Amino acid sequence: MLPAAHRMRSALDFRRTIRSGVRSGRSTLVVHAHRPAGAGDSATKVGLVVSRAVGGSVVRNRVKRRLRHLAVPLVAETPGGTNVVIRALAPAASADSLAEDLGGAWRGCLRKLAAYAPEATGPAR
Secondary structure (H helix, E strand, O other): OOOHHHEOOOHHHHHHHHHHOEEEEOOOEEEEEEOOOOOOOOOOEEEEEEOHHHOOHHHHHHHHHHHHHHHHHHHHOOOOOOEEEEEEOHHHHHOOOHHHHHHHHHHHHHHHHHHOOOOOOOOOO
C-alpha cells in the first residue's frame, strides 16, 4: 500500500504536474511527472486519475488499488520531491500488462525529467 506521506491530495499539485511536467504514455495509462524547483528532498507524491471511462465504481476502485500497489516500488527509485500523476485509460480495466505499462511509462518520465534542468519549472514536453 502507498504510504500516506506519498499521496498527492492537492488539486493544485495535480494541475501543476499535468500542465507543467513531462508525460509518457502507454495503451492503458499515461504518467505525468514534475519536479518543482526547490523541492529538495521532500517526499515523492503520487496521484491517481481514474475516470468513469474505465468502468463502474467497482472496476475503478480495483484499478486504483492495483496502481497504488504497483507504484510502491517505483516511488523508491524516484528522486525525492518528484510529483507523479497516473491517469488510467479505459483499457486499464482489463489489462494484464498494467505493471509493465506503468513501469515503462514511469521510467520514461524520469528519463525526460533528467534531460531537463532540475530548476526548470516551465512546460517541458
